[in-house]
Amino acid sequence: MLKTPLMVAIALVIAFAGGLWSALATLDATSGLSAIRIGPWEAFPAAQTVNADPYARAHRARDGKLLYASAEGLSFTARTDAAGAPLDAACTYRLAGMAPPARLWTLFAAPQPDAPSVPAGRPTGLNSRMILKEADGSFAITLSAAARPGNWLALPASGRFTLVFDLFDTPAANSTGISGVPMPELTRLECGDD
Numbered sequence: 001m002l003k004t005p006l007m008v009a010i011a012l013v014i015a016f017a018g019g020l021w022s023a024l025a026t027l028d029a030t031s032g033l034s035a036i037r038i039g040p041w042e043a044f045p046a047a048q049t050v051n052a053d054p055y056a057r058a059h060r061a062r063d064g065k066l067l068y069a070s071a072e073g074l075s076f077t078a079r080t081d082a083a084g085a086p087l088d089a090a091c092t093y094r095l096a097g098m099a100p101p102a103r104l105w106t107l108f109a110a111p112q113p114d115a116p117s118v119p120a121g122r123p124t125g126l127n128s129r130m131i132l133k134e135a136d137g138s139f140a141i142t143l144s145a146a147a148r149p150g151n152w153l154a155l156p157a158s159g160r161f162t163l164v165f166d167l168f169d170t171p172a173a174n175s176t177g178i179s180g181v182p183m184p185e186l187t188r189l190e191c192g193d194d
Helices: 003-029 054-063
Strands: 036-038 041-043 073-078 091-097 104-111 125-127 139-144 152-154 161-168 185-191
Touching: 104 152
Parallel strands: 139 152
Antiparallel strands: 036 041, 041 073, 073 161, 091 139, 091 185, 104 125, 104 161
């Protein structure tokens, strides 16, 4: 008598838990279908528009982030270097090249929630108006936990991080040919275990 309702209840619990787990696993495995990748850099130009795919909308809802509209700007993130290795604050990196055309750009390293923060007084973010550039507009920035001469962005002492490159008032935000946009190259110079 109780066997049938018990089996139905177990089936419903398994179905509900499995559905919830598969939805969360899918969100962790993908960032959305409209991602644009240029080397290690990834952007979602349609994420804040009505044309956003369901995965991008779910990410936006879960993260609670307010994204830039296409007329305001575009945010690129990098979780790996040019060789595909995950970004590690124990390493030293060089970001060099040209930035896409924009009125202003900013760059900062976002540590993982469990990683230590950057000590006070160190440059945790840079922008296009404060760095040294070559005559052709190219630049080179060193990303390291230890102070470096020239353009330097401080990293936490350890842990993984994501590099965030925000472009403001850029034609690249509403361009259909965004994959041809020049992005600076992110290369690993050395690591603490090298």
